[in-house]
Amino acid sequence: MTLSGVAPTIRAEGLQKRFGAVQALSGVDLAAAPGTVLGLLGPNGAGKTTAVRILTTLLVPDGGHAEIAGYDVVRQPQAVRERIGLAGQQASVDEYLTGRDNLVMVARLYHLPMKAAHRRADELLERFELAEAGGRLVKNYSGGMRRRLDLATSLVVAPPVLLLDEPTTGLDPRSRMGMWSVIRELVQDGTTLLLTTQYLEEADQLADHIAVIDQGRVVAAGSPDDLKRSVGGERIDVQVRDAGQIALAARAMERAVGHAPEVDREVRRLNATVAGGAAALTAVVREFDADQVVVEDLALRRPTLDEVFMKLTGHGTAAAEAPEAPRRQRGGRR
Numbered sequence: 020m021t022l023s024g025v026a027p028t029i030r031a032e033g034l035q036k037r038f039g040a041v042q043a044l045s046g047v048d049l050a051a052a053p054g055t056v057l058g059l060l061g062p063n064g065a066g067k068t069t070a071v072r073i074l075t076t077l078l079v080p081d082g083g084h085a086e087i088a089g090y091d092v093v094r095q096p097q098a099v100r101e102r103i104g105l106a107g108q109q110a111s112v113d114e115y116l117t118g119r120d121n122l123v124m125v126a127r128l129y130h131l132p133m134k135a136a137h138r139r140a141d142e143l144l145e146r147f148e149l150a151e152a153g154g155r156l157v158k159n160y161s162g163g164m165r166r167r168l169d170l171a172t173s174l175v176v177a178p179p180v181l182l183l184d185e186p187t188t189g190l191d192p193r194s195r196m197g198m199w200s201v202i203r204e205l206v207q208d209g210t211t212l213l214l215t216t217q218y219l220e221e222a223d224q225l226a227d228h229i230a231v232i233d234q235g236r237v238v239a240a241g242s243p244d245d246l247k248r249s250v251g252g253e254r255i256d257v258q259v260r261d262a263g264q265i266a267l268a269a270r271a272m273e274r275a276v277g278h279a280p281e282v283d284r285e286v287r288r289l290n291a292t293v294a295g296g297a298a299a300l301t302a303v304v305r306e307f308d309a310d311q312v313v314v315e316d317l318a319l320r321r322p323t324l325d326e327v328f329m330k331l332t333g334h335g336t337a338a339a340e341a342p343e344a345p346r347r348q349r350g351g352r353r
């Protein structure tokens with residue numbers, strides 16, 4: 020994959036990895052331009068963590084090639100490690116230290132002087148809303164608190180390349196928003212970020228470029244808007260105020276968009292797929308105006324990433340399908 024003009028900071032080509040009978044990756048290509056966010060989006064078992072582990076030198080691929088900042092992850096692992104931060108899917112903090120001591124320890128491992136290490140630890144505790152819990156042993160932290168501490172430890176020295184494996188899984192909505200704002204700040208400061216997620220909304224919010232991965236393959240790639248467009252199907256949704264105007268509104272919409280809308284009489288709604296986006300919307304408004312159709316609600320809707328995923332893979336995300344289902348048990352096509 021090439022990105023116009025600039026060498027990607029994160030690059031993978033044809034990555035393959037097999038675990039016994041399971042082909043976890045079957046030729047994955049990825050690329051993230053400097054200072055951008057690449058979202059790796061896929062359901063349980065898609066191969067996201069496997070890709071992250073290869074990119075962070077924790078696992079050697081069976082085939083293919085990957086580079087971070089121009090360094091080969093297999094032949095130059097040390098140079099790669101010096102340039103990356105990782106927050107893995109499993110928290111890697113020390114249970115028998117306090118939150119603050121975990122952070123100080125990591126800072127000291129990166130050779131920060133003692134005073135600076137403490138200052139950094141306090142900054143991060145504050146930022147991740149752990150200031151009050153900072154003096155308590157991690158073994159008494161809740162799951163969400165551990166997650167936040169783990170992310171904080173990956174940010175002790177802001178690395179040029181950061182890989183976050185499901186950074187917001189298990190966080191409550193408020194902490195998730197907090198995490199998003201931290202991620203945005205890091206990227207503004209020039210960090211290149213790869214983030215895996217099962218949350219379509221999250222990829223949509225944060226990523227400049229998304230690779231949708233399913234059963235070890237990239238099934239689609241592009242900007243969030245590209246992906247939505249590729250699935251097509253912008254729609255105009257209308258709700259008329261008066262049920263007596265439904266037929267009139269349907270004729271007006273047909274004139275505007277060139278085909279008859281679907282009608283749901285019960286809720287007085289009409290919708291039609293359109294190609295022209297805003298222009299089509301304007302045309303509908305003009306026809307409604309001419310016929311004095313009174314609308315309660317009128318909107319141009321683009322497909323959600325959930326719909327995109329369903330279309331691309333033939334199944335939804337595990338999260339969307341069965342929020343309570345145990346991980347790694349997907350029905351279907353394996």
Ligand SMILES: Nc1ncnc2c1ncn2[C@@H]1O[C@H](COP(=O)(O)OP(=O)(O)OP(=O)(O)O)[C@@H](O)[C@H]1O
Nearest residue numbers: 038041043062063064065066067068069070346347
């Ligand atoms: N060390 C391993 N040994 C055997 N199989 C493995 C190993 N690591 C991963 N797998 C298998 O490889 C496939 C991809 O797993 P991976 O952890 O990369 O998925 P994932 O996309 O991160 O999923 P999740 O969203 O559940 O974290 C799965 O079928 C998994 O069971």
Ligand SMILES: [Mg+2]
Nearest residue numbers: 067068069108
């Ligand atoms: Mg994973």
